[in-house]
Amino acid sequence: MRTLLFVMSTMIVMALGYWAYHENYKTQAxxxxVEDLQRDIGAKRERLAVLRAEWAYLNRPDRLRELAAMNFDRLGLFPLSPEQFGKVxxxxxxxxxxxxxLLPPAEAIDVQAALDMIEDLPASTDETQE
Structure with missing residues (x-):
């Protein structure tokens, strides 16, 4: 009986060891x-900062003013003036x-005629006759 207890204890310890190593490998994976995702997030944030800087560079007022002047014949853009703004x-x-x-016009309903029509309906044929 003692031998069986020692063998069972050994088997349980081996099974728990296998489980612990398996969980460790899953955790490492x-x-x-997570590290890969953090690296991707950092790269995306860096790219977003570059895009924002490029957008700010391309939207400089002096650059836009020059572009509007160069393409005045095609676009006909004028600079904004205070007279172009208004109040709500x-x-x-x-x-x-x-x-x-928006509702359709309501039609008059003859309630008495509707009740007479219901009374004139034939009785159901499912009823058992006695």
């Missing part, structure tokens, strides 16, 4: 994936329609 109360917004006017 996940950590490697100067805009003529369309009036909102009345929600009830």
């Amino acid at each position: 996940v950590l490697d994936d 109360d100067q805009i003529a917004f369309p009036e909102e329609p009345d929600p009830l006017s």
